[in-house]
Amino acid sequence: GESVGLHLPTLSVQEGDNSIINCAYSNSASDYFIWYKQESGKGPQFIIDIRSNMDKRQGQRVTVLLNKTVKHLSLQIAATQPGDSAVYFCAENRTGRRALTFGSGTRLQVQP
Amino acid sequence: DAGITQSPRHKVTETGTPVTLRCHQTENHRYMYWYRQDPGHGLRLIHYSYGVKDTDKGEVSDGYSVSRSKTEDFLLTLESATSSQTSVYFCAISESEGGNYEQYFGPGTRLTVT
Numbered sequence: 428g429e430s431v432g433l434h435l436p437t438l439s440v441q442e443g444d445n446s447i448i449n450c451a452y453s454n455s456a457s458d459y460f461i462w463y464k465q466e467s468g469k470g471p472q473f474i475i476d477i478r479s480n481m482d483k484r485q486g487q488r489v490t491v492l493l494n495k496t497v498k499h500l501s502l503q504i505a506a507t508q509p510g511d512s513a514v515y516f517c518a519e520n521r522t523g524r525r526a527l528t529f530g531s532g533t534r535l536q537v538q539p
Numbered sequence: 540d541a542g543i544t545q546s547p548r549h550k551v552t553e554t555g556t557p558v559t560l561r562c563h564q565t566e567n568h569r570y571m572y573w574y575r576q577d578p579g580h581g582l583r584l585i586h587y588s589y590g591v592k593d594t595d596k597g598e599v600s601d602g603y604s605v606s607r608s609k610t611e612d613f614l615l616t617l618e619s620a621t622s623s624q625t626s627v628y629f630c631a632i633s634e635s636e637g638g639n640y641e642q643y644f645g646p647g648t649r650l651t652v653t
Contacts (some may be wrong), residue, residue, distance in 0.1 A: 459640045461641055463644075468647075469646065470629050470644030471644045472644070473642075476640070476641055516582070518582075520640045525570055525589060525633065526572065526584055526587055526597060527584075527640065529581035529583070530581050531580055532581050
């Protein structure tokens with residue numbers, strides 16, 4: 428069935444570098460996308476979201492880009508810090524529903 | 540954790556026994572969700588609720604039932620626990636206005652079925 432997935436299971440970056448986490452989705456009917464950060468032993472924490480009528484949205488040190496043509500979503504983290512080390516999930520909401528579908532996650536490791 | 544508590548936080552139970560997990564919110568949000576998370580997987584939706592006594596199935600609902608008799612509480616029941624239901628269970632809540640679909644998650648319950 429249709430699902431949200433991620434290209435890379437683990438991403439290792441140097442502290443201070445920018446990180447880019449990618450996500451592919453297959454349902455063109457999705458109208459909302461969201462990124463979560465999950466630290467070990469904790470519940471997912473909201474980072475940033477974007478609606479399908481937007482291409483880009485910026486937050487504090489984070490930017491989400493949405494390319495509907497190729498059904499691709501990315502999360503950019505500027506000046507990555509050790510505290511950014513976590514698993515990151517993308518999720519989509521399909522039009523007409525109120526339930527998110529999650530990808531399998533990417534682990535971000537920040538090297539000092 | 541946005542005014543969400545889950546109880547118990549850890550539980551070990553035997554195969555065949557009933558188990559109920561509780562999610563409690565203080566945010567008065569309309570929507571509540573139960574997910575399970577297993578190694579190598581993201582979060583998979585079990586059931587969700589869109590109001591008191593209003594619930595719907597998610598993608599992995601077999602073997603689970605839910606109830607919501609009050610806005611603040613959403614219960615997940617495993618009628619007869621199996622080893623395949625060993626997992627970490629997360630509850631989430633969401634508002635209903637303005638097209639905001641973000642969900643806020645509780646701390647999780649680690650369930651082990653032996």
